[in-house]
Amino acid sequence: MAFAELLEDSAEDLYENAPCGYLSALLDGTIVKVNQTFLRWTGYRAEDLVGNRKFSELLSAGGRIFYETHYAPMLRMQGSVREIAVDLVCPAGGTLPVLLNAALKYNADGVPVLTRTTVFDATERRSYERELLRAKKAAEESEARAALLAETLQRSLIPPALPKIAGLDLAASYRPAGLGDQVGGDFYDVFETASNDWAVTLGDVCGKGPEAATVTALARHTVRAAAMRGRRPSRILNTLNEALLLQRAERFCTVAYARLQRVHSRWRVTLTSGGHPLPIHVTADGVAATGRPGDLIGVHDHPELHDTRMELRPRETLVFYTDGVTEARSGNEFYGEDRLLRVLRAASGGSAAEIVDAVSTEVVEFQDGMTRDDLALLAVQAAAL
Amino acid sequence: MLSMAEVLERNNVTVGGRVDGQPMVFAHGFGCDQNMWRFVTPAFEDRYRIVLFDHVGSGHSDWKAYDPTRYGTLAGYATDVLEIVRALDLRDVIFVGHSVSSMIGALAAMEEPDRFASLVMVGPSPRYIDEGDYVGGFSREDIEGLLDSLDSNYLGWSNTMAPVIMGNADRPQLGAELTASFCRADPEIARHFARVTFLSDNRSDLGRISVPTLILQCSDDVIAPKVVGEYVRDSIPGSELTMMQATGHCPNLSAPDETVAAIQRFLDAPRDRV
Numbered sequence: 300m301a302f303a304e305l306l307e308d309s310a311e312d313l314y315e316n317a318p319c320g321y322l323s324a325l326l327d328g329t330i331v332k333v334n335q336t337f338l339r340w341t342g343y344r345a346e347d348l349v350g351n352r353k354f355s356e357l358l359s360a361g362g363r364i365f366y367e368t369h370y371a372p373m374l375r376m377q378g379s380v381r382e383i384a385v386d387l388v389c390p391a392g393g394t395l396p397v398l399l400n401a402a403l404k405y406n407a408d409g410v411p412v413l414t415r416t417t418v419f420d421a422t423e424r425r426s427y428e429r430e431l432l433r434a435k436k437a438a439e440e441s442e443a444r445a446a447l448l449a450e451t452l453q454r455s456l457i458p459p460a461l462p463k464i465a466g467l468d469l470a471a472s473y474r475p476a477g478l479g480d481q482v483g484g485d486f487y488d489v490f491e492t493a494s495n496d497w498a499v500t501l502g503d504v505c506g507k508g509p510e511a512a513t514v515t516a517l518a519r520h521t522v523r524a525a526a527m528r529g530r531r532p533s534r535i536l537n538t539l540n541e542a543l544l545l546q547r548a549e550r551f552c553t554v555a556y557a558r559l560q561r562v563h564s565r566w567r568v569t570l571t572s573g574g575h576p577l578p579i580h581v582t583a584d585g586v587a588a589t590g591r592p593g594d595l596i597g598v599h600d601h602p603e604l605h606d607t608r609m610e611l612r613p614r615e616t617l618v619f620y621t622d623g624v625t626e627a628r629s630g631n632e633f634y635g636e637d638r639l640l641r642v643l644r645a646a647s648g649g650s651a652a653e654i655v656d657a658v659s660t661e662v663v664e665f666q667d668g669m670t671r672d673d674l675a676l677l678a679v680q681a682a683a684l
Numbered sequence: 685m686l687s688m689a690e691v692l693e694r695n696n697v698t699v700g701g702r703v704d705g706q707p708m709v710f711a712h713g714f715g716c717d718q719n720m721w722r723f724v725t726p727a728f729e730d731r732y733r734i735v736l737f738d739h740v741g742s743g744h745s746d747w748k749a750y751d752p753t754r755y756g757t758l759a760g761y762a763t764d765v766l767e768i769v770r771a772l773d774l775r776d777v778i779f780v781g782h783s784v785s786s787m788i789g790a791l792a793a794m795e796e797p798d799r800f801a802s803l804v805m806v807g808p809s810p811r812y813i814d815e816g817d818y819v820g821g822f823s824r825e826d827i828e829g830l831l832d833s834l835d836s837n838y839l840g841w842s843n844t845m846a847p848v849i850m851g852n853a854d855r856p857q858l859g860a861e862l863t864a865s866f867c868r869a870d871p872e873i874a875r876h877f878a879r880v881t882f883l884s885d886n887r888s889d890l891g892r893i894s895v896p897t898l899i900l901q902c903s904d905d906v907i908a909p910k911v912v913g914e915y916v917r918d919s920i921p922g923s924e925l926t927m928m929q930a931t932g933h934c935p936n937l938s939a940p941d942e943t944v945a946a947i948q949r950f951l952d953a954p955r956d957r958v
Contacts, residue, residue: 361828364882364906368907
């Protein structure tokens with residue numbers, strides 16, 4: 300086998316026909332040597348370039364600015380540059396996107412005398428990169444839209460303002476988990492079912508995200524619809540339970556529901572809880588959870604639910620909350636019910652807003668400001684006489 | 685209000701040279717950082733106090749301090765310069781500005797002329813885009829082409845420029861501390877800075893410069909061609925222009941000796957000091 304013939308011992312051939320362009324220039328940019336590959340790619344003739352043109356003149360105007368402000372200074376400072384993307388202007392018109400590597404050649408005294416540049420045709424790669432950049436921009440825009448959607452959706456699931464009820468002082472606090480860019484599962488609602496007959500509901504759908512959000516919407520609206528047809532809280536939650544099972548949402552929720560009827564100047568309350576933390580009755584004499592626990596909603600065919608009757612006297616408050624409060628964490632510690640009772644006891648003399656504020660501030664501080672779960676609080680206080 | 689320490693940190697200010705010398709403040713231009721002066725400043729270290737800094741968004745400045753509104757015009761950068769000058773309580777400042785920093789220095793000197801003794805403008809241009817009879821050297825399309833260039837090199841710039849220390853026995857003076865951070869900038873900030881620089885128009889400000897000014901004009905500078913340098917000289921009362929043999933836009937890098945000599949001549953010339 301004439302192996303020797305295959306040996307590439309012609310340096311000139313290696314240079315001229317390399318799979319990349321070679322170009323050498325003086326420090327002022329004047330081209331002094333260029334290989335065949337470069338000429339073939341661009342369409343220039345050697346005699347047009349060598350001794351006649353500067354390398355930067357082969358670049359588009361924008362590229363020339365880039366050359367003078369970035370490329371050339373970097374080359375001077377560092378002795379080489381790598382993977383610089385520029386467009387070469389071809390004599391026949393049109394541009395050739397290329398990637399450049401360049402290095403300074405020094406003389407014996409360490410003074411730079413030449414620049415040596417390799418030129419890679421980057422047509423495909425440049426198209427690919429442009430596509431990547433486009434896709435990246437599109438993805439960023441998409442994300443921004445999604446975040447806006449989540450925020451809008453969130454706002455629609457929480458009543459924007461609590462109704463003004465004669466004889467009742469209401470306040471609520473809602474803090475979505477984390478950065479608020481995911482829709483949460485906590486919801487609350489206050490609405491009138493008849494004259495002097497009000498419904499208060501607060502619940503927690505398991506999970507976050509769009510699927511939880513649809514269940515949240517379903518829960519809120521089903522409760523409203525059911526409350527118009529019947530008044531008994533346990534029956535209303537039963538209806539919600541059926542709706543969830545029918546929907547095959549495969550998501551359960553916990554709900555606390557209270558009917559508040561104004562009788563003369565007093566408020567008669569009927570409470571039920573479907574798997575939800577019992578609301579806390581806050582009075583001047585003490586604080587305690589009130590009601591009887593019931594089953595989760597959306598799991599069993601016939602959930603066990605109980606109605607508890609009580610009275611809300613003037614300046615007394617019922618505080619509803621989601622487990623985002625009691626399960627708030629600081630390290631290995633949970634905020635817990637004891638702390639909640641304590642802060643409620645301390646705030647018991649205040650208005651509904653003051654009570655809600657006291658709790659939510661403490662909980663957020665407990666978690667060092669970053670909420671991991673949604674947090675919802677609703678306080679209903681009977682007005683003083 | 686930022687404290688002195690915060691200003692110095694924000695702009696990565698380095699101070700050297702003669703402790704009681706007249707201060708020379710060197711400002712880099714678009715695309716680089718304070719390292720671009722490293723072949724020039726040594727010549728002045730014996731006689732002058734040398735102050736170097738990075739514009740916010742370049743070099744080792746605090747990129748997080750970049751505010752698109754503040755830096756939406758060159759005035760924002762000029763404010764930074766004044767904050768540095770005040771933080772160090774500099775008087776009789778010789779401000780050496782490369783490229784767009786010539787204009788930044790001019791704006792600063794107009795704001796507080798008492799603090800500045802003279803201006804050295806290396807490759808200045810008050811406006812880069814042609815308009816009517818004015819030749820800036822570029823069209824609007826050219827500038828859009830530059831922004832495309834910056835975008836194309838975004839993917840390369842964003843993950844640190846690969847270290848390119850030559851490790852060259854011939855050049856031991858390029859110490860190990862010269863890392864690939866040179867000419868590295870946040871791509872978004874670079875794009876904004878490019879826009880602000882190349883769309884700027886400070887022609888009407890030139891007439892209000894009241895300090896002695898030197899313009900260093902390179903032959904064959906595409907960014908700041910001779911006709912622009914002459915326009916600047918003609919517009920600044922009492923200014924002088926030195927034509928250099930150096931070519932390109934960065935004589936402080938490509939011809940440091942010639943640059944130093946030109947500045948030295950200007951500083952040593954007898955002049956009425958106010």
